[in-house]
Amino acid sequence: MSQEQPRRPYQERDAGIRYGDVLPVGGDLADRPVAPRDAAMMQSAESTVFGHTAKGGATAVMESADARNEQRRAVGHSRFSDIPRDQGVTVTQTDIPGQPGHRLVTEYVAGQAVSQYVIDKGAGLGGGAGGGYTLVLGNAAMWGDKVTIGEALEATAKIAGGTK
Template structure:
């Protein structure tokens, strides 16, 4: 009678396995928050996620790593968290050069044709992630988490900083989040609770205004989230974590016009 052999633990998919990187980054497993940030960066410049591109590769690897229990749904690689991801666009007559980087290392580059515009050459624009895009990244990383008061407070703080107004718009993100938190507090069924993904999907379009995330924005959102959390901590992969990751990325962004 044959016995089933125990399954060997699955090896993590590391950056060095799928992308041309070296050093410490090459040995790091690709995490879900890394992939979410690259998806937002690609969408910012390209208008969509490039099929078969860097973000797509990272998402596939992160999903497999999560399924294998190697990384958590809200995890971010320390190198990526510190140095960020970026997508840059260099325009020259008749084409634009797209360069994608992770942790300061170039991992992809391709050329797209563009209409020729006289008098404008050598324009470089780099992706600065907005608060709205950071909220959308939260929907990717912890979208299945029921909305709690700490989440609602963080979303409200993010909306205030994105719009520059303390007035909470009826039907806006903050209003939706507060209603969801109140509903969930009295809802006995976990399945029926309103999730963060329900509120934050398409967050950029739901905001009346938006802005690039800064360290000050991240600090304000984190303070609101922790003040309203009984444990006085930020949620891994949550609203504060996503805004902080976007702010760190933006510190490395330089616009040359």
Template sequence: MAQAQATRGSGDPMKAQQEQPEPIQYGHVFAVTGDLAVQAIAPRDAEAMRTAEESVQGVQVPQASGGGFSAAVAMETAATYNQAVGAVRPGQASDAATKQGITVTQTAVPGGRIVTEFVAGQVVGQYSVADQAMMQQQQVEEDTSKVTIGEAMEAAALSAGDRPLEEADAAAIRAAETQAQGADEVMPGGLADQAWAAASANAWAERDEDKITVSDVLSVRSLREMHRLPSFLSYK
């Protein structure tokens, strides 16, 4: 009597193995098309982009200035993953990058430059860089604006003389302080807070001679502090 023979599994042993993860391709990260889109991002590609970015004199890539990620950062991350899963070898470069190159260009525009990053002739990154001279000029204009606000308040103090400070005066001082600081909130304990406290106290004072005047709050010393804006002083 014939014995039944044990049958072997009909499945392919290769299918039992874990499938290799799909590599990160250029099309997964950047808005590119054609052959470049389906090529895995390789270590040499990322190195070439980093070198190209650093060759643009005086230009900080976005992540260095708090504005996001440059193409090199994205490519380095993708290449590290691809190498870890065995999709690319250390030191490997993609065909597109090898044949058509990786470049970074800059184009002058009013007020700065536009930096554009290319892989195989396709754009993988673009951002603007403000001209340093213009940025310095804007800073000077901002500083001048702060001083002008202080000077205007000093003139107001001189013209108001010994008039008791009212809520309208406190509101004007608050508006000037927020504009000088470039913020919506006033500085706690600052000149605006002092003005509101003075206006509240004056509302309860029975005699004018007991009331706090505009010139009391807008003293020369407090106005000088407002020019510097680190802190504000108490009344005289």
């Protein structure tokens, strides 16, 4: 006779937090639960680009969702969601013309942009003394509003005092 604690049975109705609940995605990806290995892939992509995980980036959102999903037993600790596993995650950064030291960062899950923001290369991403983001556009994108590159450049120019 086993002395293990009885495990709560998997509940079909508790599918956990899905990508569509926390990130601006569509299609089949929106219905997939955020899994721990998905967040680990995004963390790895951010670390490759920045040298560490960006505060407030897609990794932070995904880690919060996957922690809750694990707690609810909606996903296992070593699970991937099939679409991000097969199509991957990407973090890109592009220098903004006319704005020295500013970069547009876009984070993708399975080819869908989930976060976009502008950073100041000189300030860094550490959040320490003088560090942090110049302008965060990811919040708008996180809630479903799309931000075009032109809008990001215009916003950066306004903040930098280039235009009114």
